Amino acid sequence: xxxxxxxxxxxxxxxxxxxxxxxxxxxxxxxxxxxxxxxxxxxxxxxxxxxxxxxxxxxxxxxxxxxxxxxxxxxxxxxxxxxxxxxxxxxxxxxxxxxxxxxxxxxxxxxxxxxxxxxxxxxxxxxxxxxxxxxxxxxxxxxxxxxxxxxxxxxxxxxxxxxxxxxxxxxxxxxxxxxxxxxxxxxxxxxxxxxxxxxxxxxxxxxxxxxxxxxxxxxxxxxxxxxxxxxxxxxxxxxxxxxxxxxxxxxxxxxxxxxxxxxxxxxxxxxxxxxxxxxxxxxxxxxxxxxxxxxxxxxxxxxxxxxxxxxxxx
Numbered sequence: 001x002x003x004x005x006x007x008x009x010x011x012x013x014x015x016x017x018x019x020x021x022x023x024x025x026x027x028x029x030x031x032x033x034x035x036x037x038x039x040x041x042x043x044x045x046x047x048x049x050x051x052x053x054x055x056x057x058x059x060x061x062x063x064x065x066x067x068x069x070x071x072x073x074x075x076x077x078x079x080x081x082x083x084x085x086x087x088x089x090x091x092x093x094x095x096x097x098x099x100x101x102x103x104x105x106x107x108x109x110x111x112x113x114x115x116x117x118x119x120x121x122x123x124x125x126x127x128x129x130x131x132x133x134x135x136x137x138x139x140x141x142x143x144x145x146x147x148x149x150x151x152x153x154x155x156x157x158x159x160x161x162x163x164x165x166x167x168x169x170x171x172x173x174x175x176x177x178x179x180x181x182x183x184x185x186x187x188x189x190x191x192x193x194x195x196x197x198x199x200x201x202x203x204x205x206x207x208x209x210x211x212x213x214x215x216x217x218x219x220x221x222x223x224x225x226x227x228x229x230x231x232x233x234x235x236x237x238x239x240x241x242x243x244x245x246x247x248x249x250x251x252x253x254x255x256x257x258x259x260x261x262x263x264x265x266x267x268x269x270x271x272x273x274x275x276x277x278x279x280x281x282x283x284x285x286x287x288x289x290x291x292x293x294x295x296x297x298x299x300x301x302x303x304x305x306x307x308x309x310x311x312x313x314x
Contacts, residue, residue, distance in 0.1 A: 001199040002030035003093055009075050016085040022075025028061055035237055036200040044082040083165050087175045094177035097123050146184035154191040161198045161218030
């Protein structure tokens with residue numbers, strides 16, 4: 001997320017009431033999670049295990065819970081609770097805005113687009129030309145939808161990321177202030193949920209087709225011309241490259257990449273990145289042919305046991 005106007009290190013430190021290391025006029029342009037940070041961004045880190053990753057990232061401002069040696073060309077914001085203060089910044093720069101209308105006055109809807117009854121369209125939503133948005137769809141604030149998109153009934157675009165910090169008193173949610181971006185010629189089935197990014201975008205690229213009851217987590221990018229069948233569940237921060245096919249009930253863990261033109265068979269569980277151009281099956285998902293050879297071997301175990309019993313007269 002980029003701020004409406006550039007800020008200084010001093011201004012940000014005053015907003016969250018913390019100390020800083022660096023020039024008071026050091027420019028601060030936005031804030032993002034570590035996988036999407038750019039120069040000028042704030043990234044937060046609150047565990048020593050991840051200090052180096054944050055300090056060596058593209059972010060030039062690190063919101064951290066300990067004063068450490070500051071890399072050249074960067075600045076620190078030193079807080080006793082970076083998670084809390086990252087939320088403060090999210091709430092300051094992109095606060096929740098209630099809407100009392102079914103279609104917000106600030107929404108922009110292109111020529112030829114049809115909006116069916118009982119659909120909610122939030123603040124600053126942009127919808128392109130010749131789309132069909134069926135009944136009871138909810139499109140949260142700041143979503144961007146391209147041309148020739150079809151969204152079927154009951155789908156929700158822009159729900160919060162499933163991102164929590166465990167505290168002694170319970171779970172503390174990381175506020176979501178990113179967007180959902182749907183490119184041209186995408187079809188989305190009924191009762192799907194596509195969560196917005198924490199600070200960046202969850203993106204569905206051009207020509208992808210999504211079946212009913214599919215869940216896509218925060219900050220995930222689905223490539224061009226992908227096919228996602230019913231009950232697919234994809235966690236946050238996943239990259240699915242172009243022309244990937246996932247059949248029913250495929251589950252994908254967070255933070256991995258699935259290569260272009262991969263095919264994943266039904267009920268598979270994807271626990272690590274997969275190379276493109278291959279077919280996969282199983283839990284954990286592996287090469288299709290190898291997995292079926294394993295299953296065939298397992299089926300032979302009773303026969304082998306019977307043979308061993310007869311040989312050794314057990």
